[in-house]
Amino acid sequence: MSMNGKLSGSNCRLSANFRLKKAKDTMHGPNSFRKWKRNLLFLWLLGFVSTGIIWFLLSFNSVALDSNKKTTDSCEEKARILLQHFNVSKNQFLALASFFYEPDQIAFLKCGKHSGLEKPWSDDVTCALKVLCPEKQDSRMQQVQIVKTTELKDQCPVQVENIHSEHDFSLLDHYTYVSQKSVSSISREHHSGGKNILQGSALGVRPKDNFKNLSFFMGKGCWLLLVGVILSCKIPGVCLKLRWKRKNEPAPLQPATQQLQLLLQQKQQQQLDQSPPKGAGKWRKKLLTVFVLLGILTSIWLFWHLNQKIILRREHTLANMCDERARMLQDQFNVSMNHVHALAILVSTFHHGKHPSAIDQKTFGEYTERTAFERPLTSGVAYALKVLHSEREQFEKQHGWTIKKMETEDQTLVQDCLTENLDPAPIKDEYAPVIFSQETVSHIVSIDMMSGQQDLENILRARATGKGVLTSPFKLLKSNHLGVVLTFAVYNKDLPPDAIPEQRTEATVGYLGASYDVPSLVEKLLHQLASKQTIVVNVYDTTNASAPISMYGTDITDTGLLHVSSLDFGDPLRKHEMHCRFKQKPPLPWMAINASVGVLVITLLVGHIFHAAICRIAKVENDCREMMELKARAEAADVAKSQFLATVSHEIRTPMNGVLGMLKMLMDTDLDAIQRDYAETAHASGKDLISLINEVLDQAKIESGRLELEDVPFDLRNLLDSILSLSSDKSNDKGIESAVYVSDRVPEVVVGDPGRFRQIITNLVGNSIKFTQDKGHIFVSVHLVDEMKGTSDVGDKVLQQGLNLVQDMSSKTYNTLSGFPVVDRWRSWENFKMLNGKDAKDDPEKIRLLVTVEDTGVGIRLDAQDQIFTPFVQADSSTSRHYGGTGIGLSISKHLVELMHGDIGFASEPGVGSTFSFTGAFGKGEVSSLDSKWKQYDPVVSEFQGLGALIIDNRSIRAEVTKYHLRRLGISVDITSSLESACTYVSSIFTTSAFAHLAMILIDKDVWNQETVLQLRSLLEQHRKNCKLNVSTNLPKIFLLGTSMSPVERSKLKTSGFVDNVLMKPLRLSVLIACFQEALGGTKGKVRGKKMSTLGSLLREKRILVVDDNKVNRRVAEGALKKYGAIVTCVERGHDALNKLKPPHTFDACFMDLQMPEMDGFEATRQIRSAESEVNEKLASGEVSIEMYGNVSHWHIPILAMTADVIQATYEKCLKCGMDDYVSKPFEEEQLYLAVARFFESGL
C-alpha cells in the first residue's frame, strides 16, 4: 500500500513537472519555432518519463519478487528446521519411552540427566525448576532476552538454537520429573510461538529493505529528471533567445517561470555582449558535444551501477544460501553427534554401571536398530571395550574369541571378509575390541579398533578430550560413500568438565563409534531446501589446508561466483568447509543494458535534434548575413546609379549648352525661312532636352542625397508674380484665368531657396495648365500655416471662401475665381504633419507657409492617386501621349518639399479639378537685406501710397486677389459686386474725402456693361462739373480687368474712351505699376527711361579718385573708368587720398582699395568721413561760409570699396566705416553701373 502511495506520489510529481513545462512552452514566441521547441521538450520529457517508469517498475518488481521469494523461502526453510528440531526432540522422548520398558527409575534418571543435551528445545521442562534454582533461572531469563533481541535483529534461528542448547545443557543439571505429555504439549506451543515471532520479524525486515531500494531509485530518477528539465529549458532557451530576444519580448510570464526566464535573459544579454554570433554558434556546438558525452557517460555509469548491483545481490543470495546450508548441515550433524553421545552414556550406565551388565550384544543391537531413525545419517554404531594387555587373556576367554587385528592399515572396513579369517591382534599395551555393534556393522565385532591407524588416533583423542572426534573422510563399506567415523569415549564415572587428559584416560572404559555417510547427509539436507537446483554444493575436509579432501559434491564447473562457509562438526581438530556455486552462469544483465541503452538512445536523439536545430540556426544566421550583404550591395548600386545619372546628366548638359548657343547664333545669321524653321525646331528640342536633363539631374541629386537648399532672402510675392507671368502666355492662350494671392500675414521677405521654391510652384502650375482645358482657372495662394490652425476664425477672406465652398454649392455659379467648381482645398492638407502635429517647437525665427495651387482641370483618377508622387509614373499611361511630360516633376517636388521640412498633398476629383498643397519652413527675412532689384520700384510705389480704388467684381475671390495686388502698392480698396452698386457707392461718397482719394475704378470684364460704364462715367463727369473742378484733375480712372483680349480689342476700348486702360490678367505688380503710371501720368514715369542710360553717360566727365597701392590694379581701374569718360586721378596710399579728399575738392566719387599698407581703406574712409562731418558741422553752425567749400552745403563723397572677396561680412564692415557701396575687382560693367548709378542718377 505504502509503496503504491509512493509510486503515485512520484507520478504526481512527474505530471506536475510536465505541467510546469507545458505552461512554459506556451509562453514562448508565437511562431513555428515554439512548436519545434515544444515538440523537443515533449520528446525529452516523454523519454524521461518512460525510462523512469520502466526503470522504476523493473527495479521494483525484481526487488519485490526477490524479497518475496526470499521471504517465503526462508520462512519455509525455517519452519522446516523448526519442525525438524521439534521432531528430533520428540523422537528423543519416544526413544526414551521405548527404552523404559526395561530399565529402572534410577538408571533412567541418570540417563535422562546425561541425555538432556539431546532435548534442546525442552526449556519448558526447566521452567518447572524455577524455585529450585533461582540464580540459574535469572541468568537464563537474561539469555532468553538476548536471544529475543538477536532474533529480531538477525532472524537467525541457528544462533538462537545454539544458545538455547548450550544453556539448557547447564540448566538441565537440575530437573524434576515432569510428565512427558505435558512437556511435549508445552514445548509444542512454545515452538509455534517462536516460529511466529521469527516469521514476523523476518517479514518486518524485508519490506524495510524494499523501501530502501525503492526510495533510492526514485530519488535518482527525480534527480535525473530535474537535470533534464533544466537542460532542456536552458539549451533551447539560450540558443534561441540569442536570436529572438530582440524581436519579441516574451508574453507575460507566469510567476513561477518568470525568474528563470529573467535569469536566462540576463545571461543571454551577457553572452550577447561578450561574444559575437559566430562564437555563440561554436559555444552551442561545444555544449552539445558536452551534453552528448555526458549522456554517454551517464549511460555507461548506469550500466555499471546496475550490473554491480545485480552481481552484489547474487553474491548476497549465494552467501545467504550457502551459510544456511552449512548451518543446517552442522545442526543435523550435531544432533546426530549428540545422539551418539547419549548412546555412549547409555552404554556407560547400563553396561558398566550395572553388575551384571544390563546390555549384551543382542540388547545393544536391538536398541541401536530401533533408534536408528534418530541417527539417519549413521551407517552404524559399535562399542569397543578398553582392554589392557594384562586383561586380554581373561577377556578373550570370557567372550570366547580372540581380539583380532584390522586387516589393513587404512580404515576401510571390508565387509565381505569374515572376522574369522582375520589375524589375531598383535600384542600391544591395550586393545579396543568391539563387543557390541549394530546389526549393520556386526562384522566388526572382536576387531581391535586400535589396530587401525585412523581409529587409534581417534580413540586416543576421544578419551583425552571427552568429546566426539572425527576421522578424515574415507570410503564406507557397502554404500561406497565417503564417510567419517565419530568416536566417543565412555567413562566409568562422571568426570568434572575440567578434568585433565590423564584422568580421562584413566576413567575410560570403552569407546563408542559411529560411521557417518556424508554424501547422503548433504543430499538429504539439500532435498529439504527448495532452491536446491540453483546452487551446487561441495563439502571439503580441510584439516590439511593444502590438500582438501572432497566429501561431497560433483566436479566443479566454474560459474564465477564461489562462496565458502566453514562447518563446525564439533571436533576442533578437524576443519570442514562448504563451497557453494550457482549452477548456471549469471544471465546477461538485461535490465541494466536496457536502461543504459535507453538513456543512450534518448541522449543521442536529443543530441541529434539539438544538432539539427543548431545547424538550422547557423544556416539562418548565414542567410541573414548574406542578405544583409546583398542589401548593402543593392543600396550601393542604387547610390552608384544615382551618381552615374548625376554625372552623366551634368556631362550632357555642358555640350548641350554649346549646341544651344551655336543654334542661337545660327538663328541670328541670315537664314531663309526653312533653315530658320529647322534651326528653331532644333533649338526648341534642345531646350526641352536640357529641361528634361535638369529634371533627371535633380532626381538623381535628390536620390543620392546631394541636393542642398540655399538660404537666401527673397521676395515671395515678386517670385510668384514672375512665375505667373512666365506661364501666363500658355494660360492666356488656353483661356484659363490665373491668379496669385498671398496672405497679408506672410512677410514680404522670407529666407529660403527661391530657385527650388520656384521649381515646385512652376511644376505644379505647369501641371495645372497642362491638365486644364479651355475653361476655369488656376489659383495660387500662399498662407501661413498658423492661419489654418484655428479654423473657427479664419481672418483671410480667400480662406473663408474655401471653407464656405460647400455651402455655396446650391447657387448656380460657384464662388471661385472663375465660377467653376473646385475640389475642397481643405482636403488636400488634412494629413499634413505641420498642421496636425501639435509640435509646439515653434521656432519664432521660422515661418511656415502653406501654398495651394488650385485648378479646374481633368482631375486625377481615384485609382491612380496613390502613385502620383512615384517617379516616372503618371496617372495614366495615356497621359504622356495626351499631355507629354515624364512624370518626374511631382516626385522631385515631393523631395524638395521634404527638404523644406514640409508636406505635399492633394485633393482631386475627376472632372472637377485638383488642388495641390504643400508646406515649407522658411526663415524670416529683413526687407533691407534684399537685393536692389526690388528697390527700383520703391520711389514708384511710394507714389501710389494713400490712393483709393474701387473694384467692381461679382466674384469675391477675384476681387480679393485684385485687392491684394493693389494693396501691395499701398492703395486702399473698396469692393462692390456690380456696376449699379458701384454707381450708388460712388455717388454716396462724392461729398466725403474718400472721393478725393479715389484714383481708379477697376471693372472686371465679367460685369462689363457698356451702358452702365457710360452711366458711371457721366456720373463722375457730373460730379466734376458740380464741384467746378479742373478738367485735368483727378477723375478716377477706369480700368478694365480682362483675361484674354486681343490687342485690337483693347485699343478699341481705349480709343473709344470707355476705359483709361485695360489690365491683362494675371495681375502683376510691374504691370500694374506701368499701367497706373501711364494712366495717372506722373512725371516720374520718365525715370525708367533714364535708367536705361549707359554707363558711359553716367560717368562722363566725372572726377573720380582711385586709391590703390597696387600699380597694376590702379592702372586697370583707371583704364576701365576712363573708358566711360571719367576723369581719373590715382593715388597709391590712404594718406594721399585723405589729402585729396579734404573739402573743398572736386571729386565726384572715390574708389578705394581695402587692403593697403600703412592705412587701409577702412581707416582712410573713417578719417575722410570724420573730416567731412567736421566741415559739415562748421557749415551748419555757420562758422564758415559756404563759399569756402565750393557752394556745397553738405559734403559727402560717395566712397566705393574695391574688393576681390565679396562676402557679407566685408560688405557690412564697409558700410560701418562709412562707405556707400562696393564693387568687386576686377571691374564688371554691369556691376559698376549698378553701383555708380545710385549716386550719379539723381545728380543729372
Next chain:
Amino acid sequence: MDLVQLQRQLVDYRTSLYHEGFLDEQFTQLQSLQDENNPDFVVEVVSLFFEDSERLLNELSKALEQQVIDFKRMDAQVHQLKGSSSSIGAHRVQKLCIVFRNYCEAQNVEGCLKCLQQVKHEYGIIKTKLESMFQLEQQILNAGGSIPV
C-alpha cells in the same frame, strides 16, 4: 596670305592660353578697355605687371632667405601679387598666390619655398607667353593688319 596666317596664329595662340588656364576673362576685359584713345593699354598694364611682379618675387625670395622670416610682410606682398595677377587675368599665378597666402598664414617655410618656386615658374611661363603674343600682335601691326578680337 602671310597676314591671315599670322592672324590665325594669334587667335589660336590666344585661345590656347585661355584653354590651358593661363589667362581668364579678366584679360578679355582688359583688352576691351583698349581703344583708339588708349592703344597700348594692354601692353602698358602687362608691363607694369611684369615690373611689379619681378620686384615682389625678388623681395619674397630675399625674405625667405632671412634667418627670421617676416611672414606678415610676405603675406602683404603675396597679396599684392595676387591682386595684380588677377587684374591682368593671369589665372594660374593668381591661384598659386592663394595657396601661397595660406602657407604664409600657417608660417610654413617649406610650403612657402615650394610655392615661391611654383609662382616663379608660372610667372616665367606667362611672361614668355604674353611676350610672344605681343610679338605676334606687333608683327601683325607691322604687316599692316588689324588685331583680331
